[in-house]
Amino acid sequence: MSPDFAALRAIGWPHEGAPPAGSWATTIAGHPDARPARVVEQHRSGYIVSEGRGDGFRIESLPEWQRPVTGPEARPAVGDWLLINGNAGGKPSAVALLPRHSAIKRAVAGERYAQQVIAANIDTVFIVCGLDGDFNPRRIERYLLLVHGGARPVIVLTKADTEGGRDGPTATAARALATELAARDLPVFAINARRPESAAVLAPWLAAGRTAVLVGSSGAGKSTLTNTLVGHERMQTGTVRQKDARGRHTTTHRALIALPSGACLIDTPGMRELKPTGEEDLAETHFADLDALARRCRFRDCRHRQDPGCALRAAATAGTVDAARLAHYLKLHGEIAGAADRRLHRAGDKPGDKPRGKPPPRRPHTGGRRR
Template sequence: MPPETPDSSPEIALLRRIGWPFAEAVDDPDWQAALQTHPGARPARVVEQHRSGYVVADAPDAAIKAESPPEWMRPRFPNHERAAVGDWVLLDGRKIVALLPRRTAIKRGAAGEHYHQQVIAANIDAVFVVVGLDDDFNPRRIERYLLLVGGGGAQPVVVLTKADKLDEGGTDVEAALAGLSKLDAPVFAVNAKDRASVAVLDPWLGAGSSVVLVGSSGAGKSTLTNTLLGAEKMKTGAVREHDSRGRHTTTHRALIALPSGACLIDTPGMRELKPTGEEDLAEGGFADIEALAEQCKFRDCSHQREPGCAVRAAVERGELDAGRLANYLKLRDEVAGAADKLATRLADKANARVLGKALHKRLDEKYGKH
């Protein structure tokens, strides 16, 4: 493992080019505990995640196929406790022996009836929510993305691509920006193919920073990645004319080092954006509605037909968009439902642990400790 000091050592310098947070690695007791538990291991960052395993790196362009710990391969092992792209792990040879604690993460509820969390990216400083100014433009989906990002510790930035296609019947930029003015996030309209246009994103792409791109297929994530790279590294594809959807040109999450010294994580288009139950509506772009709700006459106001509802009054005055309120209510119910499932899962896990300890105690009393 490279020494923690000095900061200028060659090993640390290479790690920092792929986002190694030197100061936090030194100061964080959890990181230090993991490093000391595996003194012969070296840090590496997950740059690709596949169903069959991981690709990690301990320097830019130093791809290493890594072997997962045996427990990660168990069917019932929690998905969010496995490494994700952006995570830092410890390697012993080519074996992953530890997952270092995450600083930040963006997660979603996994598809299916059973409750599971899926980590989209870890240890990121900003999330670029990429949406095309064509038929892909949907303020309600942007609000859903911001809700998922809100509690993860990263800065959300809304990037409206295809600003160069307005003559072809795209969404009006000024109208789009005005409609998103209530969001608690920076919003930019860009031509993803033009480096000068996307320069507005440079404040989040400094050396050592990590950014993940999220958005639907065809939104322009891979095009934006290529422009920031200054090379055609990521495959891009045409979108269908009738709905502006694209094929999954990006098939897996991948971390790429940019010339600026930042790390960029491109992701496949996501159709399902389910809350995990850990989201905070106030932190997820609805702080204004949450503030209005505190002024309602009834504390448990559902903002439907109750008298003295400050939220409905704001809609009637034209201060709050009715579609945005409807989306807020929908997401509020989804978060509450997911929170119930999460609470049940945690309770079941705690009960199983208690029962397991009781069983071991009875076995020890009957047969003696081994």
């Protein structure tokens, strides 16, 4: 059966028809009897895929995707494109996973190194944070660290209609964050997620054929925003606790939803841990200014603690760098380096290999500590 590319386009197929020459075309040519389908739900027991708008259907996965044969990062995730055989009435099965053009992922909890793909083949990552007790600039920075490889981050501050969103310390901190991130070409929007006219500012990132993912803590308003963008009550929503503004996991699994605009939206459960994978590069994030400043330290092996001539500490003392932001930069720097070491150990790479998460090389010098 020939693929219906118009139907696939409605769930994010990135081409007007068959893909041009490249890795996708090569994989598809190797399976002439298979056709594309997209993973719209991921469960412990398997996958739900779709070939267009409407209900998806369950497929049988490949044996090599079963635990613990394959690591979680190599198994399909919501947003992935598969090649499948059979039809919805005849127990269709997966044949191959098409290469990803982007993904947002994190390191899984625990001592053993592994990666978890949150969503695949995405164009935009909406980082959702509420303008209440949920507001946390450091958490937003951590989410930004995980967005790389072709996806564009957009910060969405929900609950702009609440008292905290209009006035007070939270509103002041949010305006300062918005100014800082806007200076680094990162869009920031404060919205009322319940009102379509307020959420309409996100339309430029939700054009036909585009895919966005919502990430953020429980209670931030992701499901409420999803319902507003869909146009009806699609996702269950809940209230947050008054004492700490924390919500319950009303979204229990990741799901891809087709929007009226022709775009696709992936809603995700709140994530309590956001551990780097070791593949991140602080020089390519909104911390690029601090990373460049670190290259001006007097000593190449500066630890940015009590070292003389530390450009970062000098800037913090002078007030040109926010002390809390610097502390978070150094914390993330250490986490990335640690994760990169664990990744190398798992992969069995040579000790001299340097992953992206390692500290970038300083200016060359001729022996000893540079003065």
